[in-house]
Amino acid sequence: MIQQEKMKVVRQQLVANHIYELTLEGSLTQQMNQPGQFVHLRVADSYEPTLRRPISIANIDQEAGQFTMLYRAGGRGTDVLSLKRAGDEVDVLGPLGNGFPVEETAPEETALLIGGGIGVPPLHELSKRLNARGVKTIHVLGFRSEKDVFYEEAFNKLGETYIVTEDGSSGHQGFVTTLIEEKKLAFDTFYTCGPTPMLRAIDHLFEGKKGFLSFEERMGCGIGACYACVCDTTDGGYKKVCSDGPVFPKGVVAL
Structure with a gap:
């Protein structure tokens, strides 16, 4: 079930070149049951940047109510996100998409x-x-x-x-x-x-x-409403990466 929650930053650290590891805590973690799903983050309370940022889930600890993400900073939104410190809040929508079976x-x-x-x-x-x-x-x-x-x-x-x-x-x-x-x-x-x-x-x-x-894929809404992340399929149709994916069986997406 998709939820929206302001989750607390537990820790954030730089782990490689422009790569940050961010751990958040909150009840939304209990909904995370599929590896390969992602969350959509609003990185600031202002209208700039407007769109949320999709980030994949790297580790789920439901017992502690925490999950961890890794992302690359360098964009307008991810640079703002990299400034978050323990105790700050992040607006999270998720979990989204279909994960690995x-x-x-x-x-x-x-x-x-x-x-x-x-x-x-x-x-x-x-x-x-x-x-x-x-x-x-x-x-x-x-x-x-x-x-x-x-x-x-x-x-x-x-x-x-x-x-x-x-x-x-x-x-x-x-x-x-x-x-x-x-x-x-x-x-x-x-x-x-x-x-x-x-x-x-x-x-x-x-x-x-x-x-x-x-x-x-670049995404707008993250829930399949805006059609910003459409990809072609092998049968001549299309799929939305955010809601139909991001994981697809081999042979579905036209490569």
């Missing part, structure tokens, strides 16, 4: 989780949920360079983890698809989130494989 991977099977940049965070909660089901997880996480890498230790605790950087300054050099082909990673289901070029490459690489892709 953990039930699609059976216990004792293997799931390959592939993230690129700011598409990495939602895979953390997903990996936790899969581990709890008895699923083995392998993580391939792509970044531009060493200064952009985050959550490597957190993913290592959940399963085999590979870091890939474009310049080779950390982990393996190249792209996530390069490493996957080199290592010949075996899996039953794949889950991925990241920029569209990465999703397109993975979609083509894993022809015939069962998988789920989470799309990043």
Whole structure:
């Protein structure tokens, strides 16, 4: 059930180059049951900036009533958000969208989780949920360079983890698809989130494989009313990333 709530900032810290980790507390956390969903944040009480900012959920702690997000600062709204400190409030709408279906991977099977940049965070909660089901997880996480890498230790605790950087300054050099082909990673289901070029490459690489892709799109309302985040589908129609997605089975979105 979607709720709107002014949630309290528990902590905020810089964890990589322009990447902030923000933890909020409030009753809305109890509605968060699917990894891969997102929230829509109003970063200020004024009318500037007007639109909310969509941010994915990286960690859910319902017992403590807290959830954590990671986001990249550098835009008008995210720069304002990065100034929030413990005790401040943030207006949150959520949880929104359809997340990753953990039930699609059976216990004792293997799931390959592939993230690129700011598409990495939602895979953390997903990996936790899969581990709890008895699923083995392998993580391939792509970044531009060493200064952009985050959550490597957190993913290592959940399963085999590979870091890939474009310049080779950390982990393996190249792209996530390069490493996957080199290592010949075996899996039953794949889950991925990241920029569209990465999703397109993975979609083509894993022809015939069962998988789920989470799309990043600019959004207006976040609830399917404004049609700002429409994407084309393979059957000639369209889907709204905010309400129909952001996670779609492989083969639904035209790439």
